[in-house]
Structure formats: C-alpha cells, structure tokens
Amino acid sequence: MPASPGPTASHWRRLPLETAAAPALLEGSAALLDGLAGDPAPTLRWYRARRTAIVLGRGQRRLEVRASADLDLVRRDSGGGAVLLDPELLSLDVAVPVGHPWIDPADLGAVFTRVGAAWAAALGDLGLRGAVVHDGPSTTPRASDARSSLIAAVCYATLGRGEVHVGGRKVVGLSQRHRRHGVLVQCGLLRRWRPAALLKALGADPGDAEVTGAAVGLDDLLDPAPCDAEVIGAVEAAFESAVDATPRRLDGVATEPA
Numbered sequence: 726m727p728a729s730p731g732p733t734a735s736h737w738r739r740l741p742l743e744t745a746a747a748p749a750l751l752e753g754s755a756a757l758l759d760g761l762a763g764d765p766a767p768t769l770r771w772y773r774a775r776r777t778a779i780v781l782g783r784g785q786r787r788l789e790v791r792a793s794a795d796l797d798l799v800r801r802d803s804g805g806g807a808v809l810l811d812p813e814l815l816s817l818d819v820a821v822p823v824g825h826p827w828i829d830p831a832d833l834g835a836v837f838t839r840v841g842a843a844w845a846a847a848l849g850d851l852g853l854r855g856a857v858v859h860d861g862p863s864t865t866p867r868a869s870d871a872r873s874s875l876i877a878a879v880c881y882a883t884l885g886r887g888e889v890h891v892g893g894r895k896v897v898g899l900s901q902r903h904r905r906h907g908v909l910v911q912c913g914l915l916r917r918w919r920p921a922a923l924l925k926a927l928g929a930d931p932g933d934a935e936v937t938g939a940a941v942g943l944d945d946l947l948d949p950a951p952c953d954a955e956v957i958g959a960v961e962a963a964f965e966s967a968v969d970a971t972p973r974r975l976d977g978v979a980t981e982p983a
Contacts, residue, residue: 736968739961742771742953747778747797747810754909755802757820761907765822769964771957772818777811779926782900788878791926803900803911806865806880809923813942815914815953817960822907826971833908837887837899839967840910844889844897847963851951853943855891859884875929881918881940894941914956917942 743750750772757770778797779790782805790798790807799810810816819840821827829835841858848856865883868874876882881895889897898913918940921931929936944950951959 736767736965737961738766738768740768740770742773742957744773744775746776747774747780747799750774750810750816751780751799751801754818754911757818758802758902758904758907758909761820761822761904765824765907766820767822767825767968768818768820769961770818770820772816773812773953774810774814774816775812777809777922779923780808780810782806782808782880783902785878789928791928793922793926796922796926801900801911803902803909805885805898805900806878806883807923807927808880808898808913809920810913811919811922813915813917813919813944815916815956817912817914819910819912819964820907821910823905825907826968828908833903834886836908836910837885837901839887839971840899840912841887841889841897843963843967844912844914844960846967847956847959848889848896848943850959850963851943851956852947853891853896856889856896857891859886859888859890861886875927875933876935878927879920879923879936879939880913881915881920882936883939891941891946894939896941896943896946915940915942916944916950918945 778799781800784804827836827839845856845858863885865877866873868877880898887899888895896915901908901910920936924933925931
C-alpha cells in the first residue's frame with residue numbers, strides 16, 4: 726500500500742488565543758515584530774482584552790481623552806485612529822518577515838490588501854455575504870473642525886486600504902508597523918460595535934449616529950454567529966490559501982505560484 730501523505734506544511738506559525746489586559750497584549754505585539762529579526766517565521770497571533778481599553782494610534786499623542794477608572798488607556802506603535810479594545814473585539818497580529826511574498830518593496834501598502842482579502846474570504850466562508858476589501862484611498866477626512874476631527878480620530882469611523890466592510894460599514898480594521906526585518910499588521914474583527922464608551926472618552930455624544938453607523942459587528946450580521954474557534958479556523962485556512970495563491974517575485978519579476 727502507498728504510504729500515507731504527511732501533514733501539509735503550514736505557511737504560518739499559529740499562536741493560541743490569548744486573553745490579558747491591553748498593555749500586556751500590546752507589549753506582546755511589539756515583541757512579535759521585534760522577534761522577526763532573529764526568527765523570521767510568518768506568525769498569526771490571536772488575542773482579546775480582558776477589560777475595556779482605548780488604544781491610541783502612533784500619531785494621536787495630542788488627542789484629548791477623558792480618563793476613566795473603567796477604561797485602560799494605552800498607545801500602540803502602529804498608526805491609525807483610536808480603537809475601543811473591548812471583549813467584543815477579536816484581534817489578530819499578522820507578523821510578516823521581509824522577503825515574504827506578501828511584502829512588495831515597491832508598494833509597502835500591498836500587504837494591507839493581501840491581509841484584507843484573506844479576511845474577506847474567511848468571512849465569506851463563515852456565511853457572510855457582501856464582504857468587500859477597500860482598495861481605494863483612505864476615507865479619513867482632514868481634521869479641519871471639531872466634526873471632522875472626531876471622525877478622523879475614531880478608527881472604525883473611516884475606511885483605509887485593505888479594511889473589510891459590508892455595505893460601507895467596517896467589520897475588520899487594520900493598522901501596521903514596519904521594521905527592516907518585517908511588518909506587523911494588526912487586525913481587529915468587530916464582534917459587536919458599541920462605541921459609546923469611546924465617544925464619551927473623546928468628549929462626544931455617546932450615541933453619535935454617524936460613528937455608530939460607520940461600522941458593524943459580525944455577531945450583528947450573522948445569526949447564529951460563529952464562535953471564536955470557528956472564526957479563527959476560517960481565517961487561518963484563508964491565510965494559508967492566500968499565500969498559496971500569491972504570485973512570487975524572482976529578481977523583481979512577479980511570477981505565478983507553482
């Protein structure tokens with residue numbers, strides 16, 4: 726009898742879902758990116774905050790946020806707007822080493838599109854119809870007045886390259902951080918979108934209709950909603966398939982995968 730085939734090699738090292746306080750989770754993100762220098766293994770790392778936190782992007786140091794005993798306030802090294810990191814947000818770090826087929830030296834933002842496409846495929850496999858990858862310019866407005874400043878400050882109020890939406894409402898948000906040895910793409914899948922705590926901390930109306938209507942959670946779109954294990958399984962499978970389908974670059978020339 727022919728020998729049984731061995732297990733299929735994985736393109737990604739997969740870390741189990743981690744639950745912790747937001748500062749520890751973001752420290753883990755930084756360590757994962759720095760670790761690519763010595764261990765260039767493409768890695769998927771899942772996590773969820775134990776308690777609600779507001780996470781500010783790298784460029785939001787001057788943003789005024791009202792502190793609260795109920796909220797942790799932390800900053801991340803990647804760009805983008807403020808994120809409500811609460812138990813309703815399922816997060817994924819995608820660590821991509823330099824030389825990986827998803828990194829295009831001529832287009833550093835291309836990795837966003839590839840990550841977003843994998844997410845959209847996974848959501849489709851879970852039964853979500855109409856998931857679209859935003860491949861145009863960012864919809865973040867110039868912060869010229871109080872209203873545009875608020876919209877620009879909230880990550881899930883606008884769309885950027887590679888982010889996934891349904892009918893214009895964001896479901897998966899992305900941010901990234903580059904190093905010489907690789908890229909970290911931070912992904913957040915909304916299970917539910919309840920931005921009142923974030924809006925209140927920014928001094929805005931907690932029921933702001935524009936911000937509330939700009940995003941939507943997976944659990945609000947699918948009934949019954951998939952559990953975390955089902956989401957993680959679908960996303961990891963989609964990431965595997967997406968790498969298999971990515972054209973490789975040889976001496977700067979794109980080639981189809983073998």
